[in-house]
Amino acid sequence: MYISGIICIFKIGTKCKINMSLDVKTPRNVYLSAFYKRSFAYYTVHVRLPVIITQLIDTLVRNKEEIKNLKGEESSEDLKKIIGEISKLKYEIQTNKPLSKLKSNDVDIHFYNEYIDKQASEDGHTTYFNTIWLLTECYMYRRIKNIFSEFNTMKDFDYFSYSKRDSYNKALPMITQMGRYLLKIENDSNNVEDTFKALLKLNLWGNKCDLSLSLGKVDGPSNVFDTHLLDEYLLSDDSDNIWLTINKTTNNDIVDFVFDNAGYELFTDFCIADYIVKQNLAKKVRFYVKTTPWFISDVMEHDVFWTLDELIRNPDESLKTLGSRWKEYISTGKWEIVKSNFWTLPFEFKFMRDVDPSLYKKLSKAKIIFFKGDLNYRKLFGEINWDPVTTVDEGLQGFHPSRLCTLRTVKADIVVGLKPGVAEELEKKDPKWMESGDFGLIQFSNKIVEL
Ligand SMILES: O=P(O)(O)OC[C@@]1(O)O[C@H](CO)[C@@H](O)[C@@H]1O
Ligand SMILES: [Mn+2]
Secondary structure (H helix, E strand, O other), X not given: OEEEOOEEEOOOOHHHHXXXXXOOOOOOOOEOEOOEOOOHHHHHHHHHHHHHHHXXXXXXXXXXXXXXXXXXXXXXXXXXXXXXXXXXXXXXXXXXXXXXXXXXXXXXXXXXXXXHHHHOOOOOOOEOOOOEHHHHHHHHHHHHHHHHHOOHHHOOOOOOHHHHHHHHHHOHHHHHHHHHHHHHHOOOOOOHHHHHHHHHHHHHHHOOOOOOOOOOOOOOOOOOOOHHHHHHHEEEEOHHHHXXXXXXXXXXXXXXXXXXXXXXXXXXXXXXXXXXXHOOOOOEEEEEEEOOOOOOOEOEHHHHHHHHXXXXXXXXXXXXXXXXHHHHHHHHOOEEEEEOHHHHOOOOHHHHHHHOHHHHHHHOOOOEEEEEHHHHHHHHOOOEOOOOOOOHHHHHOOXXXXXXXXXXEOOOOOOOOOOOOHHHHHHHHOOOXXXXXXXXXXXXXXXXXXX
């Protein structure tokens, strides 16, 4: 691994390419990659990504009549071609073919294509198993989007919306419980700090429910409401500093959330954002959403509106109240949805300053930024197999637009900011502890570096 310009490059010799992957664990301080056979990255590229593609095809086939009604007669033929193209992509992954250049006029495409070129090894290729995991995985989702975009009838279709809606519906009992709880506590101004911290934990554990880790399997969340039962799984808890930051009145009276998953997690995001504005901890909350269907369950703008409409349609009075209130927050600008395609580039956040300085500047206007979930964590810390005691600030490698917080359940083998011995202890008990989503982190960085 070395740095060239702004881009980090994963380099391995051509000899290794023939073997596809080496039967070793990821060495310390290098990029995660499917090149290392005893890694979650390898398992993901080898097993999980092909399964995710198969399930997407199943969903499309199962819903083909509905899609035809929605997108018109012509879309049926297009859908068949799309399925053919997606199947080809699966084959390419399984046989470790080079990542082909993306063909499209979309503004983000050249970033992908240049990055793929920069990663090429001596034989001129960048292949699925022999490059940075983040690139392989992001590329797969971006390529799927590109396949749909080539067909006029389907270019705006969110092919993951079926799964996202299912996950919301399955989570309804928890959502209802959470909604009632929020309405009960919101007027108690005596315990704002404790309540905020409780909401923070509820929010963290909401990240257990993503559809990428569960391979698209939609289960209702369990146990996440009894957060005290989960305390022993909380490996870092920087809630005190987060509270001190958010409770301070500053010129920057904005709080930012970089969203992760739709469904239960999104509902918990709305709950804490509601509490923040209700308790005057900020005048405005901004939500950053994806512009491309991403890692199955990630929130796009339409998911926000669909969720709010569903809440309003729900017979439960608490959910109706919250749904209407939140829609009003959006129409009055108390809450703002911000779209940016930076989040669906294959880049770690340390590149944001150079790749999208306006986004860096925008984030710097917030008094605190909440980064939700595992993928954001991978991008925050550069997807490197850090020594787990590396400090959060070191791991951020210069990405300090404002004070920030990560709320992440551990679903990939990267972690920083742990106390000495913690990772080793967990490793002894369960070598796969970083892949389960059972452990959580609430971490914080106080550092700010202006553009
Ligand atoms: O970002 P999220 O929704 O918390 O998790 C995304 C995820 O499920 O997908 C990736 C593997 O495919 C991992 O980073 C992680 O396990
Ligand atoms: Mn996600």
